Amino acid sequence: MSVLEQIERAHLLGRGGAAFPTATKWRAVANRSRGNAVIVVNGAEGEPRSQKDRLVMVTKPDLVLDGAFVAARELRANRVILYIGERHTEARAAMLRALNMRPERERRLVTVSHAPARYVAGAEAAAIHFLNDGIATPTNLPPYPFESGVGGAPTLVQNVETLMRVALLARGLPAGGTMVTLAGAVARPGVLEVDPQTTVGEAIVTAGGMSEAPRAILVGGYFGRWLDTQDAWAVPLAHGQGLGCAVIGVLPASRCAICDVAGIMRYLASESSAQCGPCFFGLRALADACTRIAADASKPDDLTRLHRWASEVRGRGACKHPDGAAIFLSSALQVFAREFANHAPHDMRQTA
Amino acid sequence: MSRPLTLSVDRIRCDGRGMCAELLPELVRLDDWGYPILAPGPIPDHLLAHAQRAVDSCPVLAIALRRAEGKL
């Protein structure tokens, strides 16, 4: 059985946040490759709270490279590019050390690229734009990477954790589970590898349980959604069900939810590449309105506008950044409805 | 029966000039910052000529007519 068939049988989903079926991606590139395909090993990890990709690169760089070269063979690629976040020095060092121990015929395919430390720089289109033109801004799709990517060639952009799982499959081992980053009010924040179908609650327990009484849980990081603690508890940590980059954030009841949501919205707004009006102005307006509610008492107009802007911004950018922010905010409006309606001014200077 | 035509906007090229909304108000309205919100679905036959005019009028050629499942 070829590696592609193994990946298909295992129903492997991408670990970069989109949870796209890996086999489908590979087939699309394989069908178009004329021996010129490009493999981009995506270790950009721009999501602020996520650490799993760095951990994979530091602890299992040989497996990541295995996966990359398996892909290169299977898709008939003549280039492998390590696209590692410019600030992830430890991860890059580990990957380069592992690369140096590979045979010459593999090493000569590889170049290393330092991904700018911005949120959108890890998105596929932005990565390819960077590798082509040196600027990590998202571009219009189509053309899709599998049609025309780096140097116009069919390109596979694959997350480092996904490539690690491919390597395991290629060795005849099970792909394994999912790596999640636990953050916020948990006793032992950090990265966990969990079996498939482990729930959010089980993962939190494994991380030592919650360190304080919780208000809500953010499933999927800034590109994910808020859930009430009891709703989140039974959610399985399965990619393909909105897990995103697999950051699980526990918000304690002691923190002001509105202030935290406003802070994250300000971050997401500032990470817009300002190429599309609806994203740049829409996210800024959403962040400003949240901040106003956080600083002042909320007005009924603010809430109406928040709902309207959040729905208007979706699908009107060239990339999915505004959509992610809108989904994040819509879930916050739902879960923290009470707080949004009744927020009273208080000291905003709580640490992030 | 040919595939229906829809409107599509290049969101990066679009810089909120607003000609499209003036010439095709039935299908295009502007958000709070002057950027177009398109009505989804195929363009009704009686609006096709207006849609073409809206497409031709865009100073930055950001709006286009597309076949529903692919490019025009």
Next chain:
Amino acid sequence: MSDAILWYTSRGAGAVTLILLSSVVVLGVLGTQRVHSPSWPRFLTTGLHSNLALMTLVFLSLHIVTAVVDPFTNLGWAAAFIPFDSNYRTFWLGLGVVAFELLLAIVATSLVRGFIGRRSWRAIHWLTYAAWPVGVAHGMGTGSDTWSAWMLGITSACVAAVAVAVLLRITSGSRDPLAAPRTSFRAAVDRRPPR
């Protein structure tokens, strides 16, 4: 008698061309400034700009044809298309031919804008800032009426209008509200080696 009609028509059409071309330039600048109001929609600026540009070509053609066909002028068709080919006021007439051909290129590229793409279209369109002054110079140098009161008045008004418009264009920054944030984000993720 009919010859005089051709002569006067040519001069009149030339004056009208000057007025129309100046209006077209002013409207073009207004378009970049995104001016609009409930009673002046955006498409009015661009629509008038395009339509008056076509009208300009009509009157310009009339101006050229009547001048060439007029037996008094001894201008052959070559003089209308090859700059500086005529014997009559060679330099100033030649300027007119230059302006005419620039305008032809500008209008032709605008008509096929969808096919040639925005970059090429824009590059040629910048030639407007050459075509207009060259046309005005042609009129003043070749024209028989240049120093008559009415022609002076028309020319001054056109020059003033275009000068104000160009000044406005130069002094106003980009009207694209995303220009500044887009540039600064781009700079933040730009890792191209400096030249």
